[in-house]
Every structure is written in C-alpha cells, then in structure tokens.
Amino acid sequence: MIISENINISNSLKINSCAKLYIQVSKKDDFVELYKYIKNKNLPYLIVGEGTNIVVPEAFNGIVIALDFNELFFDHDLRIVRAGASVNWHNFVCECIKNDIHGFENLSLIPGSVGAAPIQNIGAYGQEVSKLIKNVYCFDLNTGEFITLDNKSCHFSYRNSILKNNSLVVYSIDFKSDNNKLLNIEYESIKRYLDANRIDRKTLNLQSVSEIICSIRNSILPDPNIIPNAGSFFKNVIIDKNEINTSEFSIDDLIIWDVEDGMVKVGSARLIELIQNRLPKSNNVTIYSNHSLVLTTNAKASQGDVISYANEIMKTVKDVFNIKLEIEPIVIN
Ligand SMILES: Cc1cc2nc3c(=O)[nH]c(=O)nc-3n(C[C@H](O)[C@H](O)[C@H](O)COP(=O)(O)OP(=O)(O)OC[C@H]3O[C@@H](n4cnc5c(N)ncnc54)[C@H](O)[C@@H]3O)c2cc1C
The missing domain is CATH 3.30.43.10 (Uridine Diphospho-n-acetylenolpyruvylglucosamine Reductase, domain 2)
Structure with a gap:
C-alpha cells in the first residue's frame, strides 16, 4: 500500500x-x-x-x-473470465472478442475500468453488464471483511446496483463466458447503421459488431481525452405517461419507450434538446453539439460550474415537462 x-x-x-x-x-x-x-x-x-x-x-x-489489480484470466472449463478491477474496460472487451466470448461487444468503448462497471451497471446499445456478471469480489471498508456478491446480491437495475455509494471496494470480477452465440443487433441505432451502410447482417461477427459500435459512439460522443466530459450527464426517466406536461410540446415531440402499466421511459437527450435555447450561457460548461445529454467543459470548470449548469437544465426541464431529471455521474462532496 x-x-x-x-x-x-x-x-x-x-x-x-x-x-x-x-x-x-x-x-x-x-x-x-x-x-x-x-x-x-x-x-x-x-x-x-x-x-x-x-x-x-x-x-x-x-x-x-x-x-492496481490487473489480472485477466480465461477459464474455458468453468466458463468464466476473471478480471482485476483496474483493467481498462474497452481493453477487456477486446480480449473477450479475441477469445470468441459473446455478450461484451455492444459495450465496446465505454470508458473506465472493469471495477467500476457493476457500480452503475454500465449499459449501451441494448446490453447491460449485469447480464454478464457471475461474481463480484469486494472488500468492505466498514467491517474489514472480504465478501463475494453473486449476481442476484448485486441488485442490478437501470444504472444502479447495491454497490453504488457503498463501502465495498471491488477488486476483481468473474464474468460469464457461456452466453448464447447470437449477436445483439436489434437496437435501433445499430439497425440504422447497418441499413445506411448496406451491411449484410449475415457477414457480421463479434469483431465487426464491436467496430460498428465504436463507429456509432465516435460519431456522437466526444473523446474525453480531447473534449472533457463524463458521458451522459442525466439518466433517462421512468415516469407515468399521464404526469408529463404536454402544454408546450406534444408526446410525439419526445422519445418514449413503453415500460409497463402506463409507465414509460423518456429519453432525456430529447428533453434537453427541446429546451436548450432557453438556458443561460456558462463560461466553462456547454452541451455537446452531437449529443445533448453530454455536458462538456473547457478544462477550466469547477465542480460548482458543472453542477449549477446541470441545475439550470433540471429546473427548465421540470418547468416545461414536469419531469425530474436525475444526474448520472457520482457527485463527490
Ligand atoms: C464519453 C463517455 C461515454 C460514456 N458512455 C457510457 C455508456 O455508454 N454507458 C454507461 O453505462 N456509462 C458510460 N459512461 C460512464 C462511465 O464510462 C462508466 O460509469 C464507467 O464504469 C466509469 O468507470 P471509471 O473507472 O472511470 O469509474 P470512476 O469514474 O472512477 O468511478 C465511478 C464510480 O464507481 C466507483 N468505483 C470505481 N471503481 C470502483 C471499485 N473498484 N470499487 C468500488 N467502487 C468503485 C467510484 O467510487 C464512483 O462512485 C461514459 C463516460 C464517458 C466519459
């Protein structure tokens, strides 16, 4: 230490x-x-x-x-991949693809480490890491004990798990490598990409799907090494459809997925797009032009600058749509 x-x-x-x-x-x-x-x-x-x-x-x-836990081990008999918390997530995905392990390819290019992946149950393009995790190995800083969480004990949900804001340090994870061999290409933007580029679905494999995901991501998300950002700054919102204020914009102006019993998931990016021109200017924080869920900085912003700009967005969205946005990244006090 x-x-x-x-x-x-x-x-x-x-x-x-x-x-x-x-x-x-x-x-x-x-x-x-x-x-x-x-x-x-x-x-x-x-x-x-x-x-x-x-x-x-x-x-x-x-x-x-x-x-600094960098182990990476493929156990083909037990059908698990064990990865240390400090392994870079995208490098890990690439290693899985090289080993012909399905399920990780849609999560290509998500920034960050393996250890953080279960914390908010990272997800993208119709896949979530919760579907791929077998065991999470942790040390509890409250009790001083090592504990192993199986998938169920992680209580995964949309961008959440029991590990969020917890005293557990994740040092290693066992991922399942026995997923079915199907490619997951039903997500709308993947289908659009395949059609636009006239790609025959029969020619696809793990590597090419990963490349397509990288290409889509690179076209809409800023590279944090060049333009500072923390990815999506707000979660999509699950809400009763009847609670949405439609006095200014109609339901058809929004992007909405049915969930169940009248509840819908509302795309927060579109909400921000619609109110963007009402926001005051910030010197150090802006909304990324290709993706309005992403807040970027000029590398001079303070935490206060970022949070007060986010608060302006949240207030305007609440006033216009009666929808309460929730910040996705972890705000440290
Ligand atoms: C451009 C961009 C695109 C993104 N796209 C996506 C996306 O498509 N989908 C998605 O889900 N996320 C996305 N994100 C968010 C981010 O990539 C993930 O949340 C990632 O898992 C964060 O990893 P990290 O190592 O940087 O974690 P950090 O930012 O360092 O930490 C995040 C949280 O995890 C905790 N944590 C980190 N490591 C451990 C550990 N070993 N044990 C216990 N707690 C830990 C921290 O305390 C903190 O609460 C994106 C971010 C950016 C910048």
Missing part, C-alpha cells in the same frame, strides 16, 4: 481537484492495513477507477483509494 499526500484526482471532466491523501492498493493483503488506516484517520474516503463518471470538488479533504 502506497500513501501519498496532495495528489491530483484524475477525472474526465478535467476539474482541477486535489486529494489530501491518496492510497494505492495493489494486493489483497493491503486491504486490512487500509481498513485500519481509514478507521484511525476517521476521514471520508473515495474509491476511484479512471475518473470518467465522477464530478469532483476542488479539494477532497479525505482519502482517495486507487487500485
């Missing part, structure tokens, strides 16, 4: 943020020492992966915990 002081917290919004204490953990034995250290210091702590889904303050007066 390596302890450092006053270290910059790397984050994809490029908020200038400094942690009082920064601890790197690289083996299981370190966790017990870490547990004692945290109890002794009595300071707040923050577990970080690659920082692509956090909105950090200028100063974090606590302990940042970063992991």
Whole structure:
C-alpha cells in the first residue's frame, strides 16, 4: 500500500481537484492495513477507477483509494473470465472478442475500468453488464471483511446496483463466458447503421459488431481525452405517461419507450434538446453539439460550474415537462 499526500484526482471532466491523501492498493493483503488506516484517520474516503463518471470538488479533504489489480484470466472449463478491477474496460472487451466470448461487444468503448462497471451497471446499445456478471469480489471498508456478491446480491437495475455509494471496494470480477452465440443487433441505432451502410447482417461477427459500435459512439460522443466530459450527464426517466406536461410540446415531440402499466421511459437527450435555447450561457460548461445529454467543459470548470449548469437544465426541464431529471455521474462532496 502506497500513501501519498496532495495528489491530483484524475477525472474526465478535467476539474482541477486535489486529494489530501491518496492510497494505492495493489494486493489483497493491503486491504486490512487500509481498513485500519481509514478507521484511525476517521476521514471520508473515495474509491476511484479512471475518473470518467465522477464530478469532483476542488479539494477532497479525505482519502482517495486507487487500485492496481490487473489480472485477466480465461477459464474455458468453468466458463468464466476473471478480471482485476483496474483493467481498462474497452481493453477487456477486446480480449473477450479475441477469445470468441459473446455478450461484451455492444459495450465496446465505454470508458473506465472493469471495477467500476457493476457500480452503475454500465449499459449501451441494448446490453447491460449485469447480464454478464457471475461474481463480484469486494472488500468492505466498514467491517474489514472480504465478501463475494453473486449476481442476484448485486441488485442490478437501470444504472444502479447495491454497490453504488457503498463501502465495498471491488477488486476483481468473474464474468460469464457461456452466453448464447447470437449477436445483439436489434437496437435501433445499430439497425440504422447497418441499413445506411448496406451491411449484410449475415457477414457480421463479434469483431465487426464491436467496430460498428465504436463507429456509432465516435460519431456522437466526444473523446474525453480531447473534449472533457463524463458521458451522459442525466439518466433517462421512468415516469407515468399521464404526469408529463404536454402544454408546450406534444408526446410525439419526445422519445418514449413503453415500460409497463402506463409507465414509460423518456429519453432525456430529447428533453434537453427541446429546451436548450432557453438556458443561460456558462463560461466553462456547454452541451455537446452531437449529443445533448453530454455536458462538456473547457478544462477550466469547477465542480460548482458543472453542477449549477446541470441545475439550470433540471429546473427548465421540470418547468416545461414536469419531469425530474436525475444526474448520472457520482457527485463527490
Ligand atoms: C464519453 C463517455 C461515454 C460514456 N458512455 C457510457 C455508456 O455508454 N454507458 C454507461 O453505462 N456509462 C458510460 N459512461 C460512464 C462511465 O464510462 C462508466 O460509469 C464507467 O464504469 C466509469 O468507470 P471509471 O473507472 O472511470 O469509474 P470512476 O469514474 O472512477 O468511478 C465511478 C464510480 O464507481 C466507483 N468505483 C470505481 N471503481 C470502483 C471499485 N473498484 N470499487 C468500488 N467502487 C468503485 C467510484 O467510487 C464512483 O462512485 C461514459 C463516460 C464517458 C466519459
């Protein structure tokens, strides 16, 4: 375990943020020492992966915990892939594809680490990581114990799991590698891409589907290494259809998927698109031109700049549609 002081917290919004204490953990034995250290210091702590889904303050007066667990192991007999929390998610997906393991290809190019994937149950293009996870191996910073969560115990739901805002540090995950061999290409934007590019569905394989996903993502999402952002800043909203205020815009102006019993999922990107021109200008934060769910910064924004711009969006959406948006990334106090 390596302890450092006053270290910059790397984050994809490029908020200038400094942690009082920064601890790197690289083996299981370190966790017990870490547990004692945290109890002794009595300071707040923050577990970080690659920082692509956090909105950090200028100063974090606590302990940042970063992991260095990079194992990657394919057990073809047990039909599992074991990956350490620090493995980069996209590299992991590429390794699965090389090993002819289905199910991961639609999650290509999602930024971040393997360890963070179950936290908000990452998902894209009709797939969610919850469908691929067998066991999550954790250390509990509250009790000082190692625990293994099976899929059910993770309580996965849309962009959520029991691991969110929890005291559990994920250090390794077992993924299932026995998924059926079908490609998942029914998602609307994948179908549109195949048709527009006249791609014969029969020619598709894991690699080509992954490339298509990368191509779609690159056309609508900014690369956080070039334009600072944290991906979708708001979740889509599940709401009773009758509660939506249609006095200014009709239901047909919105993007809506039926869920059940009159409940619908409303695409938040379209809501923001429709009210975008009513928002006040911010010096350091803007809505990305190709995707209105993404807030970008000029690398000079503070946490306050980002949150107050998000609040303006939320207030306007609430006033116009009677829909309460929820911020997707984790806002650190
Ligand atoms: C351009 C862009 C596109 C994106 N697209 C998608 C998308 O399509 N779908 C999607 O679901 N998300 C998307 N995201 C969000 C992001 O990629 C995911 O949330 C990712 O899982 C974050 O990984 P990270 O390692 O950067 O986590 P961080 O941002 O470092 O942390 C995120 C949260 O996880 C916790 N955490 C991190 N590692 C651990 C660990 N080992 N143990 C316990 N807790 C941990 C942190 O405390 C924090 O609460 C996108 C982000 C960007 C910038």
